[in-house]
Structures are given as C-alpha cells and as structure tokens.
Amino acid sequence: MPADLAVIGLGPYGLPLAQAAVAAGVATIGYRTGPEAGSLSAAEQRRMLSGGFRPTTNAAELGRVRTAVICAPTPRGADGGLDLSQLEAAARTLAAHLRPHTTVILESPVYPGTTEECLRPLLEEGSGLRAGRDFHLAYSPSRVDPGNRDFTPANTPKVIGGLTPACTESAAAFYGRLTDKVVRARGPREAETVQLLETNYRHVNIALVNEMAVLCHDLGVDLWDVVRCAETKPFGFQAFRPGPGVGGHAVPQDLTAHGGRTLRMVELAQQVNGRMPGYVVQRGATLLNEHGKSARGARVLLLGVTYKPDLADLHGTPAQEVALRLMELGASVSYHDPYVPAWSVLDRPVPRVDSLYEAVADADLTILLQQHRTYDLQGLSVKAQLLLDTRGAAPTGAAHRL
Secondary structure (H helix, E strand, O other): OOOOEEEEOOOOOHHHHHHHHHHOOOOEEEEOOOOOOOOOOHHHHHHHHHOOOEEEOOHHHHHHOOEEEEOOOOOEOOOOOEOOHHHHHHHHHHHOOOOOOOEEEEOOOOOOOHHHHHHHHHHHHHHOOOEOOOEEEEEOOOOOOOOOOOOOOOOOOEEEEEOOHHHHHHHHHHHOOOOOOEEEOOOHHHHHHHHHHHHHHHHHHHHHHHHHHHHHHHHOOOHHHHHHHHOOOOOOOOOOOOOOOOOOOOOOOOOOOOOOOOOHHHHHHHHHHHHHHHHHHHHHHHHHHHOOOOOOOOEEEEEOOOOOOOOOOOOOOOHHHHHHHHHHOOOEEEEEOOOOOOOEEOOEEOOEOOOHHHHHHHOOEEEEOOOOOOOOHHHHHHHOOOEEEOOOOOOOOOOEEO
16 A cells, blocks of 8 residues: 555645644645645644655545545535535545545534445446445544644644544544554534534634623723633633634635524624625724724735734634725725735735835734734734734733723
8 A cells, every 4th residue: 555544635634634743753745626725834844745745636545545534625605504515526536536444534613414425426427336344434523722832733632523433443543653642532413513512612702702802892891800800710601701702714604505494602702704895994093093004005014914923824713804895995005914924805916015124013903903923013003003902912002902
C-alpha cells in the first residue's frame, strides 16, 4: 500500500487532519474535492511533504489505503442549509475505488443522519459493497481550532460514532494513532449531533455577549470589566467576548432547511450576530458625528480583516460587511492586515496601507476588527484620532470600546 490514509478534501478540515497524521508518522495522501483554500504556511507545507505527505489527483489511489476520511466542505447553500454537493461528489469518487476492509470516516459538518442516509447509500451503490459488513463506516466531528497553540489534534479528544460496534473500533484504532483520547458515541447520529451542539454552543454564547455589549453601552457600563469579574466564578460560567460579528467555517445550524426543524435559540443567535457589523458601523458613525465629522468623506482605517487573529483566513469575516456599509455611507475605507496583502469587497479593491502609524494618524476613524499579535495597541491608540476597539484589546481608556 502506498499510504495508510487518504484525506479527501484539503480545506479547513482536511488539511489539519493530514498535518496531524503526517506528524504522527502516518503515510498520507491528499485528494482535493474543489478549489479549497489551504491555510498552511510555506514552511508547514515543506514539513508535510518532507514527512511523506503526497497530494494526488489520481482517484484510483483512494482504493489503496486502509483508511479514507472525507473532509469535503459543506458551506451554507442558497436556501440557508448546508450544501452537501462536494461531500456527495467525494463519496461517489471514493465509491468507484472502494475496496473491502477499508475504514471510511466522515468529518465534514453535516446534519444528523447524513452518514447513514446520504453517505452510506452513495458508497454502497458505487462500490457494490455493504457498510458494516464489507467496509467500516463512521462519523467523527472535526474539532479544529486554527491557531490554537494549547489544544492540538494530539491532546483534543476525538469523538467517534460507527455504524456498528466494529466500525467504531476500527475508527478508534485509526484515531488512536493521532490523539491521546478517543470518545465512543453510541452511533453516527449521536456523533453528528455532537458537532451540531458544539457549533451552536459557540454561536449562541457569542450572541449573548454581543447583546450584552449593546446593552452595556446603552447603560454606560464597562462590559469588559463585567466579563473580567464574571470569569472568576469557578463554576456555571464560561467567558465569551463580543466582536464585530462571527466568521469562520463552522456554520450555525437550526435545521430549518433540513426537515423544517427550527432551533429557536440558534435562529435568534444568528440574528443577533448578523446585526453586529451594522452596529459597529453605527457606533463608528456616531463617534465621528460627536467629533464634528460626517461618515461621508471620512477616512476610515480597518485594522485586521481576517476572521481570526494571526491567521490568513478571510472566510466569513465580518470585516466584509463592515467595509461595505462604510462605503455605502460614503466613507473612504482603507485597511491594514499583516496576513492579507490584497483585499476586495464585492470586487472593489480596498486600498492597503503600508505605513501603519502614519495611516492611523491620518485616519479620521480607526476600527480595530481583529487583534493580531503584531499590533502595538498602546502606540496605535496614542497616534489615532479616534479608535473604536471591537475586541477590548486596547489599554483601558485609550480607545472607545464596543
């Protein structure tokens, strides 16, 4: 066998898995399912290649591995639900080359029931094999947290739900090579619903603290001090912090587009988080007005336009809507981000500033959207005419906080 593992889909879920597998000494091939944007640096890519990772466009190689993990993207579709088209295409490709005794695992975010109701029939029809008898089939939710240096695949427990107990154990044997702890779910549906709960938990709690940010501003209360004090409680509370919106690849799911089931808390969370870019622009326009300036014609500098600090990933970033709304108000928008050399909003290039301190001093309003480690917020706050800090990162009293 040329490899132990095939990772199908080299986007935000597949690349980290392949990286972890190579680091653990697992011979790995990678098969793209579409125009996936990788987030690995050139040095990380070189390490993977030197460690034995091999990208391939030859689908026949998928039939010569012990384990195949499908990590195809499942973005939000036109109807608001998950678009499973890349997952289905990946399944058909794998099915045409699937051999007996292979362990097939799905890691893409999906609706509960997808492994059994969508993936299983595609694999069985395309291969002539039967899941649970001729090959193993399981689901394992991806728990990737890009940029997190404390929790890596090695020390993050992996949840697995197999079609049969034997399927679960086969998948557990594979993941046991990559991680310190494997958690066995009752079945694929339970494992799929773990992903649903974990993703929605994040969005609902971010929405709560975003609502608190708006309320505290109206009441004249320092939210950041409130959170600082609240997080000292050793039980019953986990600190979340507000921001200009929610980005990233994990799409909140209320199941409306899947059988008409609605999770009201998730629906409300989406509404709250979806309003935050507009609220940031409103706060910025108010600040300008309070200092005798209009948003129309104002020079507005956006600091950090990625969805997460210290990563070159723009997927779902709220900076897009913030910039667009400012442009619609007539503001002259520019940006700075050490990870983004060029940036466009609706095909309109946004000017990138090179001399950061000069640009901050020249801007009528600077909005910190992402807290990259390279930003000296003490020095920038001194230079700025007006600084709106949406991350609570600037020194207390040095900026207007969200």
